[in-house]
Amino acid sequence: KAGVTQTPRYLIKTRGQQVTLSCSPISGHRSVSWYQQTPGQGLQFLFEYFSETQRNKGNFPGRFSGRQFSNSRSEMNVSTLELGDSALYLCASTWSSGTGGGNTEAFFGQGTRLTVV
Amino acid sequence: QQQVKQSPQSLIVQKGGISIINCAYENTAFDYFPWYQQFPGKGPALLIAIRPDVSEKKEGRFTISFNKSAKQFSLHIMDSQPGDSATYFCAASNSGGSNYKLTFGKGTLLTVNP
Numbered sequence: 672k673a674g675v676t677q678t679p680r681y682l683i684k685t686r687g688q689q690v691t692l693s694c695s696p697i698s699g700h701r702s703v704s705w706y707q708q709t710p711g712q713g714l715q716f717l718f719e720y721f722s723e724t725q726r727n728k729g730n731f732p733g734r735f736s737g738r739q740f741s742n743s744r745s746e747m748n749v750s751t752l753e754l755g756d757s758a759l760y761l762c763a764s765t766w767s768s769g770t771g772g773g774n775t776e777a778f779f780g781q782g783t784r785l786t787v788v
Numbered sequence: 789q790q791q792v793k794q795s796p797q798s799l800i801v802q803k804g805g806i807s808i809i810n811c812a813y814e815n816t817a818f819d820y821f822p823w824y825q826q827f828p829g830k831g832p833a834l835l836i837a838i839r840p841d842v843s844e845k846k847e848g849r850f851t852i853s854f855n856k857s858a859k860q861f862s863l864h865i866m867d868s869q870p871g872d873s874a875t876y877f878c879a880a881s882n883s884g885g886s887n888y889k890l891t892f893g894k895g896t897l898l899t900v901n902p
Contacts, residue, residue, distance in 0.1 A: 702888045713894040765888050779831030
């Protein structure tokens with residue numbers, strides 16, 4: 672079956688702009704989570720969505736937001752971009768029931784490489 | 789607060805040797821410990837995972853050792869091959885939570901020389 676698809680693969684934006692990244696999870700997966708990967712901080716959790724509801728949020732400023740649609744596809748948005756937002760943004764999809772399910776495999780997409788200049 | 793500490797940051801091993809990567813966690817609510825492998829330009833892929841009811845899990849050349857009392861777990865790669873050269877991440881999560889969140893270590897860049 673198809674894996675996790677993230678679009679676009681690469682983005683170059685100017686400081687102060689906003690950006691929207693997209694993630695299509697594996698068919699049947701209802702949980703989508705987002706991570707920011709940088710050389711200095713590694714992989715950091717941004718937020719997780721299940722059935723169009725944000726269930727958990729990491730320690731990131733309010734400029735980072737997301738949403739999930741009824742078909743489980745998810746988008747994340749970063750407003751007022753800063754140079755420090757340059758990173759690889761990864762989306763992961765998981766089969767999760769409405770409760771728990773935190774011990775199931777997370778499948779990652781290839782990520783969107785965002786460069787802020 | 790870094791809840792999962794991983795070492796070493798980088799590791800160079802000769803072909804056929806054993807690669808060992810260590811992780812330590814702080815949150816006793818964690819009960820699922822996966823290892824991910826990431827090649828350049830790719831997303832992380834699950835390699836092997838363990839739950840704390842067992843002390844060791846082996847899949848092919850990859851073995852996880854788990855020490856619950858010390859809150860430590862490690863990945864052993866036997867007979868390391870150049871194709872194993874990648875970045876390895878340990879992670880942890882709480883399977884009893886009502887959401888899905890992985891807390892990652894900072895990664896180990898493994899280089900296997902031919």
